Amino acid sequence: MAISLYQRANIVMHPNDDTTNILRFLYLKGNSTAAQIIDFIPPIIIIIVAGIAIQNVYSVNIGTVFSFIFNGILIAAADKWIWPELKHNFAS
Template sequence: MVGLVLNAAGNGLCIVGAMGSGLWTAAAINLNDWQGWNIGAVLFTFGVLNALSNLLLIRRWDWPRLIGEVIYTLFFSYFVNVFTWLFTWLGLGNWPMVARIFVSCFGVFCFCVAISLYQRANIIMHPNDDTTNILRFLYFQGNATASQITDFIPPIIVIVVAWIATGKLLGINIATLFSFLGNGIIIAWADEHVWPRLVHNFKVKPSEAK
């Protein structure tokens, strides 16, 4: 629950700060501008697609994993809308540029810490973060940075397509660069310094380890 709220709040800070965001959120912002789709609805759709792709990555059908991740995505997309409304109401979007840079980068920091928490708990998490967990431990020998960078490829494609269609590039700024370069580093730092007694319990089944 802490991870869910912290993740949604961090994304809300990035959206309202408007000085960049995580790449998945930036992709949703650009689709919203291009097609008029609600950001929360786009994030939910991304989550469902992520949940399905995770089954391909682990090479087996896992109903509890799929259902849990879809439920998480539903609550996450709703809370992102709530926090976006709250921070807009508080006037964060009208703060000076330097303050909004700090707000957006702090938003990135918040959702990276959230990712660290629920990846270690390994009970229920956002499917996109399960993707990076799977990539990290099944494909990249525990390297958080490599798994994060690989996970950025799909949203980058979405952003580029929307950019070509509209001629506008939204949600991309200093905090996006901070997210691209720092996500894996912050997650690895949080693994050791934020609730350090909570350790990774990612379990690899024989069929997943091949």
């Protein structure tokens, strides 16, 4: 819910959240789920490469997996159900 409100207000954005908004509104027709998944691709590639290089992965746990699968879905739901009058303040 907080990410949804924060992205809609769009006052000062963390680069990762701003990337999600750019992908969502400029390239993916407002699809937050696809934007979130695409935004996770570079870190996933880094995790895979590092895991292969050091033969171990320390950075992935249930929270990482949950975030990858559900963040976009939860953002879209919160956009619809939590303070729906607050519109995205995103200028392309």
